[in-house]
Amino acid sequence: MRVFIAGIDGYLGWPLAQYLTARGHEVAGIDKLLRRRWVEEVGSHSAIPVYAVYERLHAFRERFGTPLTFHEGDLLDYALLCDVLAAFQPDAVVHLAEMPSAPYSMIDQAHAAFTQHNNVIGSLNMLWAMKAVCPQAHLVKLGTMGEYGTPNVDIPEGFFEVEFRGRKDVLPFPRQANSFYHLTKVHDTHNTMFACKTWELRATDIMQGVVFGTQIDEMGDDPRLRSRLDFDQCFGTAINRFCCQAVIEHPLTLYGSGGQKRGFLPMRDSMQCLTLAIESPPEPGEYRVFNQFEECYTVEELALKAQVAAAAVGITVEIQHIDNPRTEQEAHYYNPDRSHLIALGYEPTHDVAAEMRIMINDLKAHRDRILARRDALIPDIRWDGTRRRSQVIGAVLTSVKS
Numbered sequence: 001m002r003v004f005i006a007g008i009d010g011y012l013g014w015p016l017a018q019y020l021t022a023r024g025h026e027v028a029g030i031d032k033l034l035r036r037r038w039v040e041e042v043g044s045h046s047a048i049p050v051y052a053v054y055e056r057l058h059a060f061r062e063r064f065g066t067p068l069t070f071h072e073g074d075l076l077d078y079a080l081l082c083d084v085l086a087a088f089q090p091d092a093v094v095h096l097a098e099m100p101s102a103p104y105s106m107i108d109q110a111h112a113a114f115t116q117h118n119n120v121i122g123s124l125n126m127l128w129a130m131k132a133v134c135p136q137a138h139l140v141k142l143g144t145m146g147e148y149g150t151p152n153v154d155i156p157e158g159f160f161e162v163e164f165r166g167r168k169d170v171l172p173f174p175r176q177a178n179s180f181y182h183l184t185k186v187h188d189t190h191n192t193m194f195a196c197k198t199w200e201l202r203a204t205d206i207m208q209g210v211v212f213g214t215q216i217d218e219m220g221d222d223p224r225l226r227s228r229l230d231f232d233q234c235f236g237t238a239i240n241r242f243c244c245q246a247v248i249e250h251p252l253t254l255y256g257s258g259g260q261k262r263g264f265l266p267m268r269d270s271m272q273c274l275t276l277a278i279e280s281p282p283e284p285g286e287y288r289v290f291n292q293f294e295e296c297y298t299v300e301e302l303a304l305k306a307q308v309a310a311a312a313v314g315i316t317v318e319i320q321h322i323d324n325p326r327t328e329q330e331a332h333y334y335n336p337d338r339s340h341l342i343a344l345g346y347e348p349t350h351d352v353a354a355e356m357r358i359m360i361n362d363l364k365a366h367r368d369r370i371l372a373r374r375d376a377l378i379p380d381i382r383w384d385g386t387r388r389r390s391q392v393i394g395a396v397l398t399s400v401k402s
């Protein structure tokens with residue numbers, strides 16, 4: 001199949017290009033290289049070195065024996081988006097090109113406005129461009145499990161049957177997003193559902209859990225093919241951050257009680273799930289929702305697993321509870337469904353503990369890079385709109401061994 005990846009330079013886009021090409025798909029993509037700039041802006045860098053685009057493309061051709069068509073460009077440039085889609089005529093479009101950080105969207109008015117504009121208008125442009133130039137193509141749109149929030153009932157895959165005042169209907173399950181970033185995904189969900197209903201587009205909206213991991217097999221041992229791995233307060237997601245903290249013997253910092261429960265999945269399983277979705281498109285006009293995660297854990301359970309994984313490679317780390325910068329429930333019910341991907345044949349490959357051991361081993365080689373930007377581990381972006389560094393967090397920092 002011809003697969004176009006928007007956001008191809010990102011944490012998931014770059015490995016997905018390799019995973020699909022290794023399976024015989026023809027891949028092209030677009031990226032404005034914004035993620036590279038955002039991480040610099042928040043005072044950090046990727047623990048795993050990220051090579052220049054031309055070096056990545058060179059390595060790609062060497063490894064897979066075929067060039068990767070890459071466009072440096074912005075989804076907000078509607079004419080450009082139409083042109084590149086028209087030239088490639090994709091069978092599937094995987095849309096990953098959004099600003100993916102909740103804390104970044106909560107920094108201040110400017111960052112919230114940027115996030116909403118970039119994500120909502122970029123996705124809207126994608127819908128219009130597909131309608132205009134490739135209406136038969138299948139849109140695989142990345143949403144997030146965070147759209148649902150943490151309701152005190154089970155979470156279905158997108159829709160549920162409701163009975164109200166004696167009448168029944170199947171309706172979208174309520175979205176209760178908890179940041180201006182997550183709210184962009186809710187807007188996207190409604191826009192995508194509407195476009196399918198109105199224009200007969202076909203889409204799979206993937207409510208993805210938190211992805212973690214440093215590698216997929218297709219990368220081999222070429223460092224230019226590795227994906228980025230961030231650990232800062234904005235772009236470092238829980239397991240990735242814990243593994244980086246472990247490598248520099250920094251206490252594993254839990255926000256508040258650590259009872260927040262979420263769904264997680266390794267990068268290699270995220271690739272498998274996205275590929276299953278691409279290879280089994282819905283019918284024209286169909287809008288379907290997949291919840292995509294492997295297992296649910298509390299953040300404290302994950303920290304304990306990271307502590308054990310670190311011990312297995314001779315690293316001793318403490319777990320430390322710090323002031324929660326977010327306004328969120330720290331203890332709650334959480335029971336989402338995830339049967340649609342399993343019905344398509346999804347089989348988990350690695351459990352969390354095994355993947356964490358691989359990550360810690362990979363990251364040990366980059367210990368100095370993490371140490372050099374360890375300040376970025378400290379969360380000071382608060383949901384109440386103020387920004388301050390707590391004394392507890394400062395104490396954590398000064399205790400780190402360098």
Ligand SMILES: NC(=O)c1ccc[n+]([C@@H]2O[C@H](COP(=O)([O-])OP(=O)(O)OC[C@H]3O[C@@H](n4cnc5c(N)ncnc54)[C@H](O)[C@@H]3O)[C@@H](O)[C@H]2O)c1
Pocket residue numbers: 006007008009010011012013030031032033034035036073074075076095096097098099100118122142143144145208209210211212237
């Ligand atoms: N990584 C996760 O744990 C996770 C979990 C749930 C959902 N998601 C979603 O999956 C998608 C990909 O996530 P990721 O972790 O790879 O993020 P990422 O930031 O690494 O990748 C997104 C890429 O899109 C590009 N981009 C953003 N806006 C753009 C624009 N207007 N025009 C062109 N390029 C643009 C960025 O430069 C970046 O390379 C995001 O939509 C994210 O919300 C990710």
